[in-house]
Amino acid sequence: MKVIETALPDVLWLEPRVFEDGRGYFFESYNKKILKDLGIDYEFVQDNHSRSKKGVLRGLHYQIQQAQGKLVRVIEGEVFDVAVDIRKSSPTFGKWAGFNLSASNKRIAWIPPGFAHGFLVLSETAELLYKATDYWASKHERCIRWDDPEIRIEWPLTMAPVMSDKDRAGVSFQEAPVYE
Secondary structure (H helix, E strand, O other): OEEEEOOOOOOEEEEOOOEEEOOEEEOOOOOHHHHHHOOOOOOOOEEEEEEEEOOEEEEEEEEOOOOOOEEEEEEEOEEEEEEEEOEOOOOOOOOEEEEEEEOOOOOEEEEOOOEEEEEEEOOOEEEEEEEEOOOOOHHHEEEEOOOOOOOOOOOOOOOOOEOOHHHHOOEOOOOOOOEO
């Protein structure tokens, strides 16, 4: 598996080795030993599947307790995927990294615990699968505004994003509880 570094040293973009021929393709989307060798030594406890329409923006989500690391990939369509470092003690605190994940590039994002996560759907629809290192806990879930003026994420928007009421009510980065 090839590792592509991002603007945030702890956030990785992984490119699996794809075996393709006239029948189709095959690749390992998860291999515990390979990930451990890359420094991703976590137990994944939950798999999530998300489907969204074009223009949907989800996030920036995180859990203030039971922090989740996420191994994210797209199996249909394309998204602009974003991670924001919300670890106060980190030299990259408040910085973000964004990259396109798609069914065609087959790349996988590793977003460790301590980061907020969000994505914007670029294709007509997109389906994401992601493994999480801790269980979803609604009482610990938090959301930072997608358009926070301090973080300044450069979303590739072509129209106003479609969002849930919960995401629209996200708090500013200044107001958000963060990790020490």
